[in-house]
Amino acid sequence: MRQPTTHKEQLVFLKKIEGQVRGIQKMIDEGRYCVDILNQVHSVIYALARVEDKILEKHFEHCVASAVKGKSENDRKEKLDEILQLISRFRKT
Amino acid sequence: MRQPTTHKEQLVFLKKIEGQVRGIQKMIDEGRYCVDILNQVHSVIYALARVEDKILEKHFEHCVASAVKGKSENDRKEKLDEILQLISRFRKT
Amino acid sequence: MRQPTTHKEQLVFLKKIEGQVRGIQKMIDEGRYCVDILNQVHSVIYALARVEDKILEKHFEHCVASAVKGKSENDRKEKLDEILQLISRFRKT
Amino acid sequence: MRQPTTHKEQLVFLKKIEGQVRGIQKMIDEGRYCVDILNQVHSVIYALARVEDKILEKHFEHCVASAVKGKSENDRKEKLDEILQLISRFRKT
Numbered sequence: 001m002r003q004p005t006t007h008k009e010q011l012v013f014l015k016k017i018e019g020q021v022r023g024i025q026k027m028i029d030e031g032r033y034c035v036d037i038l039n040q041v042h043s044v045i046y047a048l049a050r051v052e053d054k055i056l057e058k059h060f061e062h063c064v065a066s067a068v069k070g071k072s073e074n075d076r077k078e079k080l081d082e083i084l085q086l087i088s089r090f091r092k093t
Numbered sequence: 094m095r096q097p098t099t100h101k102e103q104l105v106f107l108k109k110i111e112g113q114v115r116g117i118q119k120m121i122d123e124g125r126y127c128v129d130i131l132n133q134v135h136s137v138i139y140a141l142a143r144v145e146d147k148i149l150e151k152h153f154e155h156c157v158a159s160a161v162k163g164k165s166e167n168d169r170k171e172k173l174d175e176i177l178q179l180i181s182r183f184r185k186t
Numbered sequence: 187m188r189q190p191t192t193h194k195e196q197l198v199f200l201k202k203i204e205g206q207v208r209g210i211q212k213m214i215d216e217g218r219y220c221v222d223i224l225n226q227v228h229s230v231i232y233a234l235a236r237v238e239d240k241i242l243e244k245h246f247e248h249c250v251a252s253a254v255k256g257k258s259e260n261d262r263k264e265k266l267d268e269i270l271q272l273i274s275r276f277r278k279t
Numbered sequence: 280m281r282q283p284t285t286h287k288e289q290l291v292f293l294k295k296i297e298g299q300v301r302g303i304q305k306m307i308d309e310g311r312y313c314v315d316i317l318n319q320v321h322s323v324i325y326a327l328a329r330v331e332d333k334i335l336e337k338h339f340e341h342c343v344a345s346a347v348k349g350k351s352e353n354d355r356k357e358k359l360d361e362i363l364q365l366i367s368r369f370r371k372t
Contacts, residue, residue, distance in 0.1 A: 007121055014118045021111045024144075028103050034152040035175055038145060042182055045141050049186040049370065051117075052134050057363055059127040084336055086131055087366055091328065092278050093142040093186050142277065150270055177243055180273055184235065185371050193307055200304045207297045210330075214289050220338040221361055224331060228368055231327050235372040237303075238320050245313040268314055275321055279328040279372055 004054055013051060020044050045093070056086065097147055106144060113137045138186065149179065190240055199237060206230050231279065242272065283333055292330060299323045324372065335365065 004013035021044060027037050063079050097106040114137060120130050156172050190199035207230060213223050249265050283292040300323060306316050342358050 007124075010121050011118055014114055014121070018111055018114045018118070021107055021114055025104055025107045025111070028100055028107070031100075034148055034155070035179065038148055038152070038179055039182075041141055041145050041148070042179075045138050045145075045186055048134055048138050048141075052131060052138075053363070053367060055127055055131055055134070056366070057359075059131070060359055060363065062127070080336075080339055082128055084332070084339065086128065087335070087369070088332060089132075089135055090186075090366070090370060093138055093183075146270070146274060149273070150266075153266055153270065173243075173246055177239070177246065180242070180276070181239060183273070184276060193310075196307050197304055200300055200307070204297055204300045204304070207293055207300055211290055211293045211297070214286055214293070217286075220334055220341070221365065224334055224338070224365055225368075227327055227331050227334070228365075231324050231331075231372055234320055234324050234327075238317060238324075241313055241317055241320070245317070248313070272314065272317055275318075276372075279324055 004051065010051060010054070013047070017044055017047050017051075020047070049090075052090065056083075059083070097144065103144060103147070106140070110137055110140050110144075113140070142183075145183065149176075152176070190237060196237060196240070199233070203230055203233050203237075206233070238276065242269075245269070283330065289330060289333070292326070296323055296326050296330075299326070328369075331369065335362075338362070 190196040
């Protein structure tokens with residue numbers, strides 16, 4: 001799956017995810033087979049995880065770039081902690 | 094967070110998730126801070142994982158119930174493999 | 187990676203994992219590059235997750251088999267909850 | 280659980296993990312209840328994930344520090360990609 005890079009691509013991607021969430025509602029409404037619903041739910045989770053990856057990547061590029069431009073040690077420590085908390089959160093679904 | 098149990102509750106829950114996905118699009122559109130967007134994306138992933146848990150639980154109850162009602166060994170093996178594949182898929186996001 | 191199925195295979199597998207954990211200690215002791223250590227740590231996590239998968243699979247086979255042999259509704263409910271708690275725990279690392 | 284910060288603490292921590300892996304072998308050897316074994320296996324996975332978190336944190340501090348000290352754009356990009364690959368790997372167990 002190609003990762004959405006630009007804001008515009010991310011918006012198109014999320015619009016598609018929104019449609020998939022509506023699709024799951026329809027599946028539940030129609031009493032479709034549980035395993036098919038579960039596979040669809042996990043596809044959406046997987047797609048959202050790719051959005052996360054991409055936004056994190058861009059955040060990284062920005063953070064490292066900012067750090068270079070002479071922020072204080074405290075500012076850097078704060079940004080670092082923020083990122084580490086995010087990554088630690090990624091581990092839990 | 095309370096887990097959605099009935100079909101009706103799941104639909105309400107997914108309708109809310111659909112709204113959250115639209116909210117993320119708005120945040121990207123408005124150029125909001127990456128870390129705030131990432132937190133919102135992960136909230137949606139977390140909510141979808143709760144939907145998975147609940148649907149899997151109901152599927153389990155049904156499967157075990159069916160297994161009791163004298164299905165063949167092959168049918169049971171097939172259902173078992175299907176569930177194990179799902180669980181293994183849950184590990185990957 | 188082949189999954190360890192019998193008790194004997196699982197013991198050989200875990201003996202290898204034990205050796206890998208000692209290897210990580212050696213890497214830290216020698217001041218090896220962080221990214222190499224991280225890759226090694228994640229290999230061990232991955233191997234342990236395969237052990238989990240396999241033990242869960244065997245537990246499933248046993249549980250479903252037991253459920254068929256006329257346990258009470260309460261016993262089945264209890265076993266089911268036990269498995270669902272395990273799966274939910276798998277999501278968190 | 281306290282995270283192991285220094286090399287010495289990490290070695291003590293990993294020595295304990297090594298002992299836990301031996302403990303799991305003993306449990307399998309003695310034919311202990313599957314669910315107890317699974318809980319023990321997941322405790323080890325969880326402990327190793329804390330080691331990962333801590334080593335990544337130190338790697339981050341070092342990387343950001345290095346980036347400040349005038350590395351080339353290419354070097355920074357390479358380090359960034361290395362970290363993003365690690366994080367993406369963390370998602371899979």
